[in-house]
Amino acid sequence: MYAQDYIDPGTPESTADELVTVEIDGVSVTVPEGTSIMRAAAMVGNRIPKLCATSTLKAFGSCRLCLVEIEGRKGYPASCTTTVAPGMKVRTQSEKLTQLRENVLELYVSDHPLDCDTCPGNGHCELQDMADAHGITTSRYDVGGRVHRDTPKDISNPYFAFDPDLCIVCSRCVRACDEVQGTFALTIDGRGFDSKVSASQNEPFLESECVSCGACVEACPTAALTEKSIIALGRPESTVTTTCGYCGVGCSLKAEIKGETVVRMVPNREGHANKGHACVKGRFAFGYATHADRIVKPMVRKKITDPWREVTWEEAIGYAASEIKRIQAKYGKYAVGGITSSRCTNEETFLVQKLVRAAFGNNNVDTCARVCHSPTGYGLKHTLGESAGTQEFSSVMKSDVIVVIGANPTEAHPVFGSQLKRRLRQGGKLIVIDPREIELVRAPHIAADYHLQLRPGTNVAIINALAHVIVTEGLTKDDYIESRCEVDSYRRWKEFVADPKNSPEAVADITGVPASLVRGAARLYATGGNGAIYYGLGVTEHSQGTTMVMGIANLAMATGNLGREGVGVNPLRGQNNVQGSCDMGSFPHEYSGYRHVSDEAVRAQFESSWGVTLEPEPGLRIPNMFEAALDGSFKGLYIQGEDMAQSDPNTQHVISALSAMECVIVQDLFLNETAKYAHIFLPGSSFLEKDGTFTNAERRISRTRKIMEPLGGYQDWEVTMMLSNALGYPMNYTHPSEIMDEIARLTPTFAGVSYEKLDRLGSIQWPCNEDAPAGTPTMHVDEFVRGKGKFYVTEYVPTEERTSSRFPLLLTTGRILSQYNVGAQTRRTHNVVWHSEDRLEIHPHDANVRGIRDGDWVGIASRAGDTVMRAEVTERVQPGVVYTTFHFPESGANLVTTDNSDWATNCPEYKVTAVQVVKVSQPSEWRKRHRELTKRQRIQRRAGGGRVSAQPHSPSE
Numbered sequence: 001m002y003a004q005d006y007i008d009p010g011t012p013e014s015t016a017d018e019l020v021t022v023e024i025d026g027v028s029v030t031v032p033e034g035t036s037i038m039r040a041a042a043m044v045g046n047r048i049p050k051l052c053a054t055s056t057l058k059a060f061g062s063c064r065l066c067l068v069e070i071e072g073r074k075g076y077p078a079s080c081t082t083t084v085a086p087g088m089k090v091r092t093q094s095e096k097l098t099q100l101r102e103n104v105l106e107l108y109v110s111d112h113p114l115d116c117d118t119c120p121g122n123g124h125c126e127l128q129d130m131a132d133a134h135g136i137t138t139s140r141y142d143v144g145g146r147v148h149r150d151t152p153k154d155i156s157n158p159y160f161a162f163d164p165d166l167c168i169v170c171s172r173c174v175r176a177c178d179e180v181q182g183t184f185a186l187t188i189d190g191r192g193f194d195s196k197v198s199a200s201q202n203e204p205f206l207e208s209e210c211v212s213c214g215a216c217v218e219a220c221p222t223a224a225l226t227e228k229s230i231i232a233l234g235r236p237e238s239t240v241t242t243t244c245g246y247c248g249v250g251c252s253l254k255a256e257i258k259g260e261t262v263v264r265m266v267p268n269r270e271g272h273a274n275k276g277h278a279c280v281k282g283r284f285a286f287g288y289a290t291h292a293d294r295i296v297k298p299m300v301r302k303k304i305t306d307p308w309r310e311v312t313w314e315e316a317i318g319y320a321a322s323e324i325k326r327i328q329a330k331y332g333k334y335a336v337g338g339i340t341s342s343r344c345t346n347e348e349t350f351l352v353q354k355l356v357r358a359a360f361g362n363n364n365v366d367t368c369a370r371v372c373h374s375p376t377g378y379g380l381k382h383t384l385g386e387s388a389g390t391q392e393f394s395s396v397m398k399s400d401v402i403v404v405i406g407a408n409p410t411e412a413h414p415v416f417g418s419q420l421k422r423r424l425r426q427g428g429k430l431i432v433i434d435p436r437e438i439e440l441v442r443a444p445h446i447a448a449d450y451h452l453q454l455r456p457g458t459n460v461a462i463i464n465a466l467a468h469v470i471v472t473e474g475l476t477k478d479d480y481i482e483s484r485c486e487v488d489s490y491r492r493w494k495e496f497v498a499d500p501k502n503s504p505e506a507v508a509d510i511t512g513v514p515a516s517l518v519r520g521a522a523r524l525y526a527t528g529g530n531g532a533i534y535y536g537l538g539v540t541e542h543s544q545g546t547t548m549v550m551g552i553a554n555l556a557m558a559t560g561n562l563g564r565e566g567v568g569v570n571p572l573r574g575q576n577n578v579q580g581s582c583d584m585g586s587f588p589h590e591y592s593g594y595r596h597v598s599d600e601a602v603r604a605q606f607e608s609s610w611g612v613t614l615e616p617e618p619g620l621r622i623p624n625m626f627e628a629a630l631d632g633s634f635k636g637l638y639i640q641g642e643d644m645a646q647s648d649p650n651t652q653h654v655i656s657a658l659s660a661m662e663c664v665i666v667q668d669l670f671l672n673e674t675a676k677y678a679h680i681f682l683p684g685s686s687f688l689e690k691d692g693t694f695t696n697a698e699r700r701i702s703r704t705r706k707i708m709e710p711l712g713g714y715q716d717w718e719v720t721m722m723l724s725n726a727l728g729y730p731m732n733y734t735h736p737s738e739i740m741d742e743i744a745r746l747t748p749t750f751a752g753v754s755y756e757k758l759d760r761l762g763s764i765q766w767p768c769n770e771d772a773p774a775g776t777p778t779m780h781v782d783e784f785v786r787g788k789g790k791f792y793v794t795e796y797v798p799t800e801e802r803t804s805s806r807f808p809l810l811l812t813t814g815r816i817l818s819q820y821n822v823g824a825q826t827r828r829t830h831n832v833v834w835h836s837e838d839r840l841e842i843h844p845h846d847a848n849v850r851g852i853r854d855g856d857w858v859g860i861a862s863r864a865g866d867t868v869m870r871a872e873v874t875e876r877v878q879p880g881v882v883y884t885t886f887h888f889p890e891s892g893a894n895l896v897t898t899d900n901s902d903w904a905t906n907c908p909e910y911k912v913t914a915v916q917v918v919k920v921s922q923p924s925e926w927r928k929r930h931r932e933l934t935k936r937q938r939i940q941r942r943a944g945g946g947r948v949s950a951q952p953h954s955p956s957e
């Protein structure tokens with residue numbers, strides 16, 4: 001059932017340009033052609049009774065409750081399946097219609113328990129609403145015939161239950177799973193009285209193909225499918241619209257609450273990014289926010305081997321400030337820095353970089369985007385002029401050919417993945433470029449037209465080969481290039497890619513992809529209509545990450561696929577606010593809006609606003625900070641919401657660097673891996689506890705709203721402000737809206753953004769300024785942001801990370817649907833029932849020669865380190881390639897990743913590590929050490945007087 005305050009017009013919106021005027025109960029209404037009578041009636045406030053229709057699903061016409069009379073037509077057509085026609089006159093109320101509807105309702109009620117008062121659906125059940133509206137309390141058909149009662153409930157899913165007794169077989173759930181989610185996990189089994197909803201082959205939901213997105217639950221008009229939280233907590237009292245705190249899709253959610261308790265999260269049907277859909281994380285996995293592991297009191301200790309000591313906020317902030325001052329006095333002002341968080345709000349991120357630049361007095365600020373999408377920023381800025389994706393998500397519905405490179409949208413960006421699948425089912429073509437067979441390659445009712453299953457590390461060779469075909473076969477859009485791009489740069493690039501060394505045939509041995517597939521894919525992208533490229537970390541996290549981003553932009557410009565709906569270059573950002581953290585000036589060389597710190601005019605603007613003199617030289621990047629720490633010149637780090645010890649590559653190196661510092665301040669929800677090396681712990685606040693904004697992968701700025709008081713007492717921006725004040729640099733904001741006002745004043749792309757406008761419009765895509773007061777859904781429409789688009793020559797340079805007889809396999813990494821990033825949040829929810837440990841995927845051939853069977857423990861060794869995890873033998877990976885996720889600290893996936901990095905941005909090469917894999921019988925040294933350290937952390941915490949969860953983090957711990 002949809003969120004409480006939503007009024008359902010019953011059928012989807014028509015996007016037709018032609019308008020049709022009809023009369024409904026004497027009221028004239030003009031709607032797009034193709035609109036249902038039901039929706040047209042809703043437009044003038046006339047709610048026609050309905051049960052099987054809802055606005056997210058195609059009309060089905062099964063319940064016969066929505067019957068109407070149409071002048072000049074015989075019978076009583078269903079208003080959900082009948083579309084408007086010019087001059088049509090409709091009656092929605094008459095004696096006969098009432099009689100027919102009452103009859104239908106009596107039939108439903110005759111086989112439905114009438115104990116509404118004790119039903120979890122009480123108050124939000126459409127059958128109850130319809131029966132009440134028609135005064136139906138009993139049924140003439142209730143004459144002792146067969147009824148559905150006491151059918152076993154399916155409670156296997158941890159988040160929702162299915163009660164067949166309450167099911168009216170309207171099929172909304174089945175259609176939601178098919179049309180909205182695209183998983184096709186449900187069917188209506190049997191006929192007549194025996195019809196029933198069935199998951200997969202009549203299996204419990206948990207064991208079926210269901211991915212627990214909740215679309216069926218949202219669509220169900222009764223309590224047949226209900227959130228277990230509603231069953232446990234009862235009806236919510238109010239609703240707050242907020243934004244999901246997990247991935248870069250940025251789904252708008254309605255938090256339905258009781259007091260300060262979230263009873264359930266319902267996807268917002270008016271949300272621009274998600275249009276009423278969500279995934280298992282945003283929809284259900286919010287329980288981590290109140291998990292017993294949350295640290296809610298500040299803690300300090302002199303040495304990392306000491307027990308933690310709980311202290312007041314005053315003492316913790318005072319100690320942090322005195323340590324920063326001490327270190328700067330002793331080692332110089334460049335000896336400290338800060339890390340902003342891609343999980344925190346724009347306002348919080350802006351304040352951390354302001355703290356570093358204005359209060360620390362240096363530019364030593366960086367963000368976790370360093371280790372994911374920094375090549376996107378650099379590559380797109382240089383080619384197109386702006387460091388962000390070009391489209392809004394719904395643009396994909398106008399794409400004819402979709403290219404997915406190094407991304408796995410159905411796992412990592414699930415709501416966008418569902419939309420993409422919908423477009424493919426309508427006939428869109430798909431090219432997947434990925435070493436692994438991701439779900440999109442073959443899923444119910446879709447299949448990729450081309451899967452270029454390249455070897456990890458050969459992206460640039462493939463993009464050059466695609467460009468070679470397009471250029472040498474005359475498939476470029478020359479008019480477009482001539483009018484919109486730097487022609488000299490194009491000429492140089494064209495000459496380069498046309499070189500036979502870049503032909504698909506010449507690079508086939510390097511990439512492992514047959515030339516015929518590359519030629520076919522290139523022709524399809526260049527000639528198949530609107531071509532859109534979506535890419536992920538499989539593009540950026542390479543030694544040539546920036547080169548590949550430039551190669552993608554080159555390809556889009558050469559084929560005229562930029563500057564309108566349906567086309568574009570779209571980085572799928574990982575975390576909820578990774579776009580925002582980059583926009584807000586988190587990099588050491590840039591202020592908000594990607595302006596270089598050496599630009600005197602820009603710097604003067606910030607100096608005048610902030611009342612300080614600012615450094616004109618860029619500060620240290622994360623890897624430089626670690627190097628400097630090991631050299632002894634970098635001694636203090638303030639880390640807000642980022643678990644560097646788990647998420648950065650070459651864990652041993654990171655740990656050595658953190659251990660070499662004199663003051664590590666961690667501000668987070670939980671005692672994470674990095675906190676094992678911290679001296680000061682400041683409690684963080686979850687997205688439920690704060691006001692602010694997040695910016696998603698389509699540059700969409702959306703509000704997050706405070707639902708409960710911060711468990712630690714302060715929102716994250718307030719903590720940064722207290723630290724700044726203690727350091728002697730005054731910050732006096734009373735609400736994040738004031739921080740946004742400052743961002744807008746100092747950042748041209750945000751000039752028109754305000755909380756008032758966000759409340760009014762729901763969300764805004766930057767740039768938002770005088771030229772675009774309501775924001776910019778599509779970038780580079782008439783010209784590129786940099787003026788003329790610039791082509792860059794993208795020479796393929798093989799990574800230094802090569803296989804050898806010692807390390808014969810290539811390891812690559814990725815994400816899984818139910819877990820998120822380092823897993824700190826999702827591991828503390830029921831999501832562990834789907835994925836409770838990281839596993840190493842290995843091809844049957846590679847497994848056989850090593851004597852490895854599915855489920856065996858295997859050791860993985862690289863030039864950087866080694867770890868142990870369980871094997872999953874699967875043909876999803878090709879021979880010679882192994883793959884793992886990185887959600888669980890004990891698996892130590894980053895122990896084996898090297899510190900090779902992108903030439904332009906230092907983004908680590910997570911996606912290519914040469915490894916050996918062998919069968920082992922015991923955990924690695926790391927697992928043993930990790931367990932000991934985690935145990936010690938818990939003891940230190942207990943000794944300090946803190947509460948420690950009795951629950952383990954996950955079943956595997």
Ligand code: SF4
Nearest residue numbers: 177210211213214216
């Ligand atoms: S939760 Fe989602 S995937 Fe599972 S059955 Fe319902 S709609 Fe389908």
Ligand code: SF4
Nearest residue numbers: 167168170171173220
């Ligand atoms: S479970 Fe709900 S949505 Fe599905 S058929 Fe039954 S009543 Fe309709």
Ligand code: SF4
Nearest residue numbers: 244246247251279282
């Ligand atoms: S995790 Fe991503 S796709 Fe899932 S609900 Fe949140 S924002 Fe949407």
Ligand code: FES
Nearest residue numbers: 050061063064080
């Ligand atoms: S709502 Fe139209 S037939 Fe069910």
